Amino acid sequence: DTEVTQTPKHLVMGMTNKKSLKCEQHMGHRAMYWYKQKAKKPPELMFVYSYEKLSINESVPSRFSPECPNSSLLNLHLHALQPEDSALYLCASSPPSGGTYNEQFFGPGTRLTVL
Amino acid sequence: AQKVTQAQTEISVVEKEDVTLDCVYETRDTTYYLFWYKQPPSGELVFLIRRNSFDEQNEISGRYSWNFQKSTSSFNFTITASQVVDSAVYFCALSEAPIRSNDYKLSFGAGTTVTVRA
Numbered sequence: 001d002t003e004v005t006q007t008p009k010h011l012v013m014g015m016t017n018k019k020s021l022k023c024e025q026h027m028g029h030r031a032m033y034w035y036k037q038k039a040k041k042p043p044e045l046m047f048v049y050s051y052e053k054l055s056i057n058e059s060v061p062s063r064f065s066p067e068c069p070n071s072s073l074l075n076l077h078l079h080a081l082q083p084e085d086s087a088l089y090l091c092a093s094s095p096p097s098g099g100t101y102n103e104q105f106f107g108p109g110t111r112l113t114v115l
Numbered sequence: 116a117q118k119v120t121q122a123q124t125e126i127s128v129v130e131k132e133d134v135t136l137d138c139v140y141e142t143r144d145t146t147y148y149l150f151w152y153k154q155p156p157s158g159e160l161v162f163l164i165r166r167n168s169f170d171e172q173n174e175i176s177g178r179y180s181w182n183f184q185k186s187t188s189s190f191n192f193t194i195t196a197s198q199v200v201d202s203a204v205y206f207c208a209l210s211e212a213p214i215r216s217n218d219y220k221l222s223f224g225a226g227t228t229v230t231v232r233a
Binding site: 031040041042043045048056088090092094102103104105106107108109111 | 148150152157158159160161162165206210219220221223224225226
């Protein structure tokens with residue numbers, strides 16, 4: 001299995017809703033990432049988990065709450081979002097360092113619309 | 116701080132033309148990694164190539180080739196004999212050595228939109 005999967009593909013939610021994005025990989029990667037990408041812009045890093053521990057939080061508002069229940073799963077819990085949070089949310093994973101390669105492999109993304 | 120500049124916002128070519136995408140980077144680290152990713156309209160970022168700072172060999176993969184020059188801090192990407200399926204946004208990215216063992220921060224350039232017309 002050489003892919004990163006993300007569910008759902010599309011999500012529409014109101015500002016008072018609570019929803020979660022899910023990301024899964026079975027490549028044995030021990031770093032997982034959340035990115036946010038607005039239209040016609042590059043991806044912006046939100047969070048990095050390394051060996052299931054939160055390693056980097058790029059000053060993301062608390063209405064975004066990441067969770068890494070195990071080495072294969074990464075969730076992003078959403079609560080009280082704003083319309084400007086509408087974007088493509090990309091998950092990525094990368095192999096453990098010490099190996100030859102450290103490229104990040106991306107999932108197809110969840111397109112989020114906040115009404 | 117690291118920075119990646121892709122000066123070309125959009126490039127439009129006719130099929131079979133060659134197209135070169137420029138990427139210039141800035142970093143203070145001596146160890147760093149450069150990447151190219153392709154993002155087709157479907158949205159998924161597809162990894163194309165990784166280059167280490169200590170490996171200046173150019174590379175060719177089918178119709179794709181990359182020219183890495185440390186002297187000018189550039190990592191340019193050429194598509195030879197372009198095809199309609201090459202239409203996508205292409206991102207150049209830079210990653211310095213991780214702070215800890217496993218977390219790499221990717222800094223992306225703004226991206227270049229390539230449109231190949233039939």
